[in-house]
Amino acid sequence: MTIKEKQQEVIEEFSAFDDWMDKYSLLIELGNELDSFDEANRQQQNLIEGCQSKVWLHAEMNNGKIEIQGDSDAIIVKGIVALLLRVLSGHTPDEILETDLFFIDEVGLKEHLSPTRSNGLVAMVRQIKAYALAFKAKQG
Amino acid sequence: MAFDIRKIRDDFPILHQDVNGKPLVYLDNAATTQKPLSVIDAEAGVYKTINSNIHRGVHHLSNVCTEAFEDVRKKTADFLNAGSSDEVIFTRGTTESVNLLSSSFGETFLGQGDEIILTEMEHHSNIVPWQLLAQRQGVVIKVVPVTDEGELDMQAFTELLNEKTRLVAVTHISNVLGTINPVKEMIVLAHAAGVPVMVDGAQAIHHVPVDVQKLDCDFYVFSGHKMYAPTGVGVLYGKRKWLEQMNPYQGGGEMIDKVSFSGTTFNDLPYKFEAGTPNYAGVIGLGAAIDYLKNLGTKAVWEYEHELFEYAVKQMREVPGIRFVGQAQNHTSVISFLLGDSHPFDVGTLLDKLGFALRTGHHCAQPLMDRFGIPGTVRASFAFYNTREETDSLVDALKRVAMMLG
Ligand SMILES: Cc1ncc(COP(=O)(O)O)c(C=O)c1O
Numbered sequence: 001m002t003i004k005e006k007q008q009e010v011i012e013e014f015s016a017f018d019d020w021m022d023k024y025s026l027l028i029e030l031g032n033e034l035d036s037f038d039e040a041n042r043q044q045q046n047l048i049e050g051c052q053s054k055v056w057l058h059a060e061m062n063n064g065k066i067e068i069q070g071d072s073d074a075i076i077v078k079g080i081v082a083l084l085l086r087v088l089s090g091h092t093p094d095e096i097l098e099t100d101l102f103f104i105d106e107v108g109l110k111e112h113l114s115p116t117r118s119n120g121l122v123a124m125v126r127q128i129k130a131y132a133l134a135f136k137a138k139q140g
Numbered sequence: 141m142a143f144d145i146r147k148i149r150d151d152f153p154i155l156h157q158d159v160n161g162k163p164l165v166y167l168d169n170a171a172t173t174q175k176p177l178s179v180i181d182a183e184a185g186v187y188k189t190i191n192s193n194i195h196r197g198v199h200h201l202s203n204v205c206t207e208a209f210e211d212v213r214k215k216t217a218d219f220l221n222a223g224s225s226d227e228v229i230f231t232r233g234t235t236e237s238v239n240l241l242s243s244s245f246g247e248t249f250l251g252q253g254d255e256i257i258l259t260e261m262e263h264h265s266n267i268v269p270w271q272l273l274a275q276r277q278g279v280v281i282k283v284v285p286v287t288d289e290g291e292l293d294m295q296a297f298t299e300l301l302n303e304k305t306r307l308v309a310v311t312h313i314s315n316v317l318g319t320i321n322p323v324k325e326m327i328v329l330a331h332a333a334g335v336p337v338m339v340d341g342a343q344a345i346h347h348v349p350v351d352v353q354k355l356d357c358d359f360y361v362f363s364g365h366k367m368y369a370p371t372g373v374g375v376l377y378g379k380r381k382w383l384e385q386m387n388p389y390q391g392g393g394e395m396i397d398k399v400s401f402s403g404t405t406f407n408d409l410p411y412k413f414e415a416g417t418p419n420y421a422g423v424i425g426l427g428a429a430i431d432y433l434k435n436l437g438t439k440a441v442w443e444y445e446h447e448l449f450e451y452a453v454k455q456m457r458e459v460p461g462i463r464f465v466g467q468a469q470n471h472t473s474v475i476s477f478l479l480g481d482s483h484p485f486d487v488g489t490l491l492d493k494l495g496f497a498l499r500t501g502h503h504c505a506q507p508l509m510d511r512f513g514i515p516g517t518v519r520a521s522f523a524f525y526n527t528r529e530e531t532d533s534l535v536d537a538l539k540r541v542a543m544m545l546g
Contacts, residue, residue: 021490024489024490024544028544052483052485052501052502052515053485053515073483073515074485074486075483076485076489
């Protein structure tokens with residue numbers, strides 16, 4: 001699936017709910033199901049410190065594709081991390097760099113999350129793009 | 141109950157709205173309080189009818205506006221039972237009051253190796269200005285620890301007081317734990333050691349009756365916006381004997397006597413510390429807030445809020461997995477808690493979706509969070525316009541949230 005198709009899939013899943021609490025239940029579920037984070041990667045350079053919660057992101061290159069791991073100490077944020085990884089992990093640096101992440105807005109997360117957390121989301125996306133850029137540079 | 145709560149709520153237009161499709165329940169009063177119509181009208185009224193720069197003009201409007209402004213100084217002095225209205229200095233808020241003090245008191249009275257005493261439960265705005273002073277002038281900061289219950293360790297405080305101590309700066313009430321500190325007792329102890337005391341009253345002035353002469357504090361500081369007044373205005377009360385000796389803070393118009401390049405002399409109290417055009421509209425709003433509080437009666441407010449607080453704690457105990465942070469004997473209507481191992485942020489986010497305005501995080505008191513080994517808390521802070529029904533619906537919401545976060 002392309003990144004675009006994955007985003008559409010996420011939007012569809014969320015569109016089944018019109019109550020906010022149901023959307024957040026889904027996020028919590030996604031957070032709980034996220035693959036566990038490799039403790040060896042829980043390092044300062046992988047940490048994005050938001051105003052209130054912490055996010056860890058670690059990326060590796062595998063056969064030309066970027067595999068991303070993530071974690072957060074807040075479960076709702078972890079759910080958002082899970083969504084981001086589902087959409088972006090397993091793609092090439094170019095695919096990630098060219099991506100327009102429209103699902104965040106469409107699912108309503110950006111607009112409905114508090115400004116501080118919304119910034120955290122922006123920081124996460126920026127970090128993933130930075131990884132992509134670094135891997136691309138290394139590839140030459 | 142002496143309180144006509146329906147009528148009181150009608151005075152606060154902002155309370156009557158839906159948030160995320162649910163009726164707003166505003167429980168973030170320790171961050172800022174909402175304003176009654178009388179305050180909103182007083183501030184807006186300045187611009188509609190009397191706006192003019194104060195202390196400057198010979199013309200009618202300027203005189204009326206100056207008089208309204210100075211009336212509030214008297215009203216504030218009276219509210220605090222200050223000895224004189226010259227001891228009431230208007231600032232932008234608690235933060236500016238503390239900065240004024242750390243700067244002016246610091247410059248005048250503190251030097252290398254002198255000690256000041258703070259506590260582990262201070263708001264950052266009563267820590268960082270002193271740290272800046274410490275860096276500039278080699279002053280040493282000593283910290284009174286907090287017990288597991290969320291009270292000050294008074295034994296440790298007594299031991300910290302010594303011949304090098306020059307000032308104690310302590311919060312009257314903790315913005316995180318709601319603990320009412322024994323400031324009177326601390327002042328007696330400090331004075332016995334010849335040490336003046338500043339009390340941060342940001343969380344106290346609108347909850348408990350404050351009498352600065354009875355307390356015998358040397359300085360008392362607070363913000364308007366937390367006591368139902370407009371934002372951008374605050375107070376520094378100081379005993380005349382200190383204020384007269386202290387260097388000015390900022391320079392500018394209004395605070396001078398005579399300016400010349402061979403030497404400038406400064407105005408008398410309180411103007412020496414009020415450089416530039418003040419927020420006179422905000423100050424006039426503060427006057428209306430004081431009238432509003434006086435009209436309700438500080439004692440009646442305290443009783444109503446305390447009863448609501450006790451009811452809330454009792455009800456909240458039924459929420460599975462709830463842990464209260466801080467269980468001091470003397471307590472205002474601030475409740476900090478955690479739900480099981482859930483991150484405060486998750487709790488706050490879900491509550492927001494249910495229409496509740498609560499604060500989550502470290503509440504600008506990171507040393508206190510470190511003391512309890514937690515990243516933050518969820519804080520419900522009640523005001524006199526909150527109700528039992530709101531408390532009940534909070535408890536229902538918390539049960540739902542606890543279940544979701546499992
Ligand atoms: C105890 C305490 N001190 C100081 C402050 C700072 O007040 P302001 O931001 O109004 O200057 C606060 C505000 O949260 C507070 O609760």
